[in-house]
Amino acid sequence: MNAPITVQYKINAPIEKIWNALTDKEEMKSWYFTIRDFELELGKEFDFYESCDGGKYLHRGTVLEIIPEKKLKHTWSYPELSDSVTTVIWELQEDNGGTQVTLTHENIEGFDGLGETFSRASFTEGWNSIIGESMKEYLEK
Template sequence: MNTPITVQYKINAPVEKVWNALTDKNKMKSWYFDIQDFTLEVGKEFNFYEPGEEKKYHHQCHILEIIPNEKLKHTWSYPELSDAVTTVTWELQKEDIGTLVKLTHENVESFEGLGENFSKASFTEGWNKIIGKSMKEYVKK
């Protein structure tokens, strides 16, 4: 049975500010990835690579669901390496002070044959750094 990765952090910023950081491609490149073709619209595809000049690991995603200031759900795949497609769901919950950010990445086990960089442990570590450090620091500014 596949157990999804769930990463959750409370960020001391209004939900609208966190949503804008998550959905504005110009803001995303400051804390997440440089996604030139990102358009916030269900059905749209977006592509990006790991940071660096070598254009490592082509990521391809399709937006599945949008609830403004609450939820962004999209696929996550590596079309040059595998036919496997996983799902990433970002959920934002307004709290008294700040925003609870919850990320769920489903079916990561389908990437296991691609090597250690695609293991569940590697994805968990990556998501914790992205949300718990990069996003948190970015939205505090």
């Protein structure tokens, strides 16, 4: 098994504000994806589409764990392309007036046969952009 992808950033915003941005589907639209059927409830499934490299890909997730203002864990898969299911873990920790956001994406080697768009490098770049740019800019404004 390959090592998980881990991306970590300090965001200069209180943990409550970051948790709301991470779990409120209206706020998600501003920095993440439009996920119309997202509900912060264990076992809830959600779908969304993302356009990338000329393709439009269905993403599916299921909420696995919720620790308010600390941790959100969900699956991440592409059911139209693969049977593989990965896990994404968002962890929040207070950090000197701000919040340390740590994202861990596990088991991505299941996507190895899907091409460069689904490579470790591509996922790492994507998560760095989402957290280090989009989320950070949205929450620090």
